[in-house]
Amino acid sequence: MSSETPALVSGKARMSRTAIRTAEGLGLEILVPAIRLATGEEPRAQLKDLLRSVGVPIVSILAFLGLWASLAASVETSIGSLPGPSEVWVAAKSLVAEHFVERQKEVEFQARMEILKAKWEAEGKPWTERKYSGKPTYFDQIWTSLQTVFAGFLVASLIAVPLGILCGLSRTMNAAFSPLIQIFKPVSPLAWLPIVMILVSGLYTSEDPFFEKSFISSALTVSLCSLWPTLVNTALGVASVDQDHLNVARVLRLPWTTRVMKIVVPSALPLIFTGLRLSLGVGWMVLIAAEMLAQNPGLGKFVWDMFQNGSSQTLAQIMVAVFTIGLIGFFLDRVMVVLQRAVSFDGASGA
Amino acid sequence: MFIAVLLAAQLCSAALPEKEELKFGFIKLTDCAALVIAKELGYFEEEGLFVTLEAQANWKILLDRVISGELDGAHMLAGQPIGATIGIGTQADVITPFSMDLNGNAITVSNAIWEKMKRVDPSLATAKPKHPITAKSLKPIVEEANQKGDPLKMAMVFPVSTHNYQLRYWLAAAGISPGFYTAADATGTTDADVLLSVTPPPQMPATLDQGTIQGYAVGEPWNQQAVFKKIGVPVVTSYEIWKNNPEKVFGITRAWAEKNPNTAIAVTKALIRAGKWLDASPENRNKAVEILSKSEYVGADKAVIAASMTGTFEYAPGDKRELPDFNVFFRHDATYPFYSDAVWFLTQMRRWGQIGENKPDAWYHEIAKRVYRPDIYRKAAEALVVEGHLAATEVPKTDGFKTPDSGFIDGIVYDGRKPNDYLSRFAIGSQGKTAVSAAR
Numbered sequence: 141m142s143s144e145t146p147a148l149v150s151g152k153a154r155m156s157r158t159a160i161r162t163a164e165g166l167g168l169e170i171l172v173p174a175i176r177l178a179t180g181e182e183p184r185a186q187l188k189d190l191l192r193s194v195g196v197p198i199v200s201i202l203a204f205l206g207l208w209a210s211l212a213a214s215v216e217t218s219i220g221s222l223p224g225p226s227e228v229w230v231a232a233k234s235l236v237a238e239h240f241v242e243r244q245k246e247v248e249f250q251a252r253m254e255i256l257k258a259k260w261e262a263e264g265k266p267w268t269e270r271k272y273s274g275k276p277t278y279f280d281q282i283w284t285s286l287q288t289v290f291a292g293f294l295v296a297s298l299i300a301v302p303l304g305i306l307c308g309l310s311r312t313m314n315a316a317f318s319p320l321i322q323i324f325k326p327v328s329p330l331a332w333l334p335i336v337m338i339l340v341s342g343l344y345t346s347e348d349p350f351f352e353k354s355f356i357s358s359a360l361t362v363s364l365c366s367l368w369p370t371l372v373n374t375a376l377g378v379a380s381v382d383q384d385h386l387n388v389a390r391v392l393r394l395p396w397t398t399r400v401m402k403i404v405v406p407s408a409l410p411l412i413f414t415g416l417r418l419s420l421g422v423g424w425m426v427l428i429a430a431e432m433l434a435q436n437p438g439l440g441k442f443v444w445d446m447f448q449n450g451s452s453q454t455l456a457q458i459m460v461a462v463f464t465i466g467l468i469g470f471f472l473d474r475v476m477v478v479l480q481r482a483v484s485f486d487g488a489s490g491a
Numbered sequence: 492m493f494i495a496v497l498l499a500a501q502l503c504s505a506a507l508p509e510k511e512e513l514k515f516g517f518i519k520l521t522d523c524a525a526l527v528i529a530k531e532l533g534y535f536e537e538e539g540l541f542v543t544l545e546a547q548a549n550w551k552i553l554l555d556r557v558i559s560g561e562l563d564g565a566h567m568l569a570g571q572p573i574g575a576t577i578g579i580g581t582q583a584d585v586i587t588p589f590s591m592d593l594n595g596n597a598i599t600v601s602n603a604i605w606e607k608m609k610r611v612d613p614s615l616a617t618a619k620p621k622h623p624i625t626a627k628s629l630k631p632i633v634e635e636a637n638q639k640g641d642p643l644k645m646a647m648v649f650p651v652s653t654h655n656y657q658l659r660y661w662l663a664a665a666g667i668s669p670g671f672y673t674a675a676d677a678t679g680t681t682d683a684d685v686l687l688s689v690t691p692p693p694q695m696p697a698t699l700d701q702g703t704i705q706g707y708a709v710g711e712p713w714n715q716q717a718v719f720k721k722i723g724v725p726v727v728t729s730y731e732i733w734k735n736n737p738e739k740v741f742g743i744t745r746a747w748a749e750k751n752p753n754t755a756i757a758v759t760k761a762l763i764r765a766g767k768w769l770d771a772s773p774e775n776r777n778k779a780v781e782i783l784s785k786s787e788y789v790g791a792d793k794a795v796i797a798a799s800m801t802g803t804f805e806y807a808p809g810d811k812r813e814l815p816d817f818n819v820f821f822r823h824d825a826t827y828p829f830y831s832d833a834v835w836f837l838t839q840m841r842r843w844g845q846i847g848e849n850k851p852d853a854w855y856h857e858i859a860k861r862v863y864r865p866d867i868y869r870k871a872a873e874a875l876v877v878e879g880h881l882a883a884t885e886v887p888k889t890d891g892f893k894t895p896d897s898g899f900i901d902g903i904v905y906d907g908r909k910p911n912d913y914l915s916r917f918a919i920g921s922q923g924k925t926a927v928s929a930a931r
Binding site: 238252268270271272273274275341352353354432433435437444445446447448449450451452453454457 | 511512519536541542543544545546547548552555556559561691693694696697716784786787789790791792795
């Protein structure tokens, strides 16, 4: 981060340092100059920093929007011209509005069910609760996607971290797994998906499944693709643990488990988290493709359905989804950065 | 007294579906209308069913998900339950108690091919050419393309789809071989003059526009979409190839129907009511257009859907004609699952080699009776008559076979009782002991 002048450490400066550390910990370096400015620390330098960290991005975003707006109208497609920022904004608002319309319908449905329930109870028939069966709204789709990506990511991490530790600790294990990792790592989700779908529909045959099959297949596809960055980084992190630390552990005759848990894992944590962060990013990207093909409800299916509609709204709606996917991906990355910072001793900047 | 109690108990149990929360799949086509209307107008709910409708990416995924149980049932191509039962592609016992509509497809060719067809047959080069247009004017174009070694490519939506059989019928009626399926050739292009391939309906206009194919056979709104986007010209509708041809069906697995007999009847009741509503008045059709254009259903623009749903068809920009029977949902006994319809699809599967060997007439009838289930339809329709939603005269009185039908573009008469006799009348097509007999 920017240099700190070793000036008088006043109470104010200490407060500012705490605020800065908090901001950095949360992955919000962007606020640092503002905090410094607020505490009156080198106003001119801070203003310059602020301009660069906030002003420049704003200008570039505005330039992008301007360019998009001016070019979009001139791109003719078979379903009308490319929508500009304002059309996309309108489409976004209509998706939000549709969400509330659907929720209203659900309220009306529940009201109808209350009446039916009263009638049934009067007739002495047993009543069971009924779920509303309307269409999933845009927000429902986002929620499904998030659940799926985290389920897949969790499965991937539970496999990749222990396996990575083993590979890092033992040269033999590393030699055994290395070729498999090299072969499977570059495989696209589109190749995995049909295999996963067929396996899931063949093996996962429960009468009343707790998870939907489509959910399992897209989550597993995410796992298969997001496994590798964590695996490789964990192995690397473990392999590069300071030999002195391991020697000390050996002298102290620490049992194997203690050695792993107290020495190996803590010192490999920054790299493990770098791997997890990459994995989550890959998982999110893969998920959209998997949902498109597996027809698992979610943002990918939303994009596919809109594409199939081929209406005058199609392009604007897909662009809303593109921005949503991008923003969520960005947010997930920030979350991982925060976690990474939280477990790193040296406060290494991961950004 | 005892009998009365038993009867009352039976009536009561008939009213209660075994499974209430159902998920049905559909493809974004206007002929899924009966499902959408049954849901949106609350017909399912009145039967005590809580239905979610889910658009599917393509027919293959839709069928697989019905077989695997992820979907309780779906809007299907009429050939799908039959094909699945006899093991074309996938083997599974799929049945249908309800036919969703008649007609509704068309064959569209690219603007470039249409220009060439007009050069071959100058009578087409008017603002309102005479319909039906046969593939005769296409034949020299096909021959020229084959001489250049770059055969014409056309798309249909699925190997066992009505579109596949209609496109093949139309081409073969003009002496163009659409190719045969053989044990070694699952793509159906053996001895083909025109190469046919599979493309999901909603992608048809885009694929045509990209030049990957020069024509396609598909349901609505994807032919009208080509007219609106000015990328192609629908040359013939399925109504003109075979008047009042059966189109989509509602498919469920036999296991599902046996496990949930009351639910199957309740679903069929709601669908019959929806079909009746759709054909009741032009106002209802307009309302249906409104509903179908929602993004979660067909999702195309209202004008595009309305073009075919409201009794007209636009062959070319400005060439809009009255075609009151383009989409039929209830009239002409459209909802009844006729055995003779199933037999026709079986004859076409035999004709193009999907059924590799000669079968006796009895086999055709046995398969038809296994897949098409008027028994479920009858129970549903009779319950609707009792409830006053259906007039007794609206329930077809039939043994399941329509009278011999002469409404085909080539004039060949179809009698569902004599499938092998019917097959022997085609100049192009496999029949009898011969595996493949392309007229070259």
